[in-house]
Amino acid sequence: MGTALENRLMNSAEEVIGVFELFRDQQSELKLRFPSTATPLTARVVEVTEATVLLQNIIPANGMELMRRENDFSISGRANGLFVYIADNRCLECSDSAADGANAVRIALPTSILYQQRRRAPRYRLPVRLAGSESYLLLAGQHRASILDVSRGGARVALEPALPDQYQVNDRIADSWLSVPGGLDVNLDVVVRHANFNPRTQSLVMGLEFVELTQQAQANIDTFIADAAR
Numbered sequence: 001m002g003t004a005l006e007n008r009l010m011n012s013a014e015e016v017i018g019v020f021e022l023f024r025d026q027q028s029e030l031k032l033r034f035p036s037t038a039t040p041l042t043a044r045v046v047e048v049t050e051a052t053v054l055l056q057n058i059i060p061a062n063g064m065e066l067m068r069r070e071n072d073f074s075i076s077g078r079a080n081g082l083f084v085y086i087a088d089n090r091c092l093e094c095s096d097s098a099a100d101g102a103n104a105v106r107i108a109l110p111t112s113i114l115y116q117q118r119r120r121a122p123r124y125r126l127p128v129r130l131a132g133s134e135s136y137l138l139l140a141g142q143h144r145a146s147i148l149d150v151s152r153g154g155a156r157v158a159l160e161p162a163l164p165d166q167y168q169v170n171d172r173i174a175d176s177w178l179s180v181p182g183g184l185d186v187n188l189d190v191v192v193r194h195a196n197f198n199p200r201t202q203s204l205v206m207g208l209e210f211v212e213l214t215q216q217a218q219a220n221i222d223t224f225i226a227d228a229a230r
Contacts, residue, residue, distance in 0.1 A: 160203035
């Protein structure tokens with residue numbers, strides 16, 4: 001039991017935009033770090049487009065000189081339990097008084113973001129009496145994966161034998177079936193959040209998020225987790 005850190009790399013523009021919109025809406029502070037100095041600048045997101053991100057309130061104000069001179073920095077920040085890190089950023093436009101506002105910096109929308117967040121729910125490893133071949137997640141009605149652990153919001157499973165690219169991060173697998181004998185039978189969709197292929201064992205271990213569960217399906221999972229924890 002207990003929460004753990006969930007790490008993954010966001011590569012889709014939609015997800016990257018969503019992260020910057022979160023920082024904008026929460027008015028959360030970002031830190032800009034330069035190789036030449038140990039003290040970071042701070043900034044806030046004020047606008048997000050499909051191609052750029054506008055940062056304002058650069059502190060300290062003389063940080064604008066640093067940005068114009070070096071124009072090579074990383075970004076990190078925390079919001080709502082989420083930590084993100086973006087490397088290799090470039091300032092497209094630095095302004096002191098233009099339409100973007102004083103102490104404003106416009107950067108290109110990053111192509112990837114390192115994302116870290118505590119899982120929303122604890123994971124419960126199946127007891128020996130429930131583990132094994134009789135407990136499984138049938139993916140899209142085709143591929144039977146063994147369950148390593150399960151929470152109210154997702155599960156970690158192992159598929160073997162598997163192909164290296166059989167399932168990839170952000171794949172949505174519809175019409176799947178979660179089954180634990182005597183405890184749980186639920187039809188649901190899942191999204192792949194982590195995938196690790198082992199070429200030696202030809203196995204694929206995946207972290208899956210349950211999505212669009214019915215109220216009854218969620219209630220069944222919650223009841224199972226509560227009973228198993230006791």
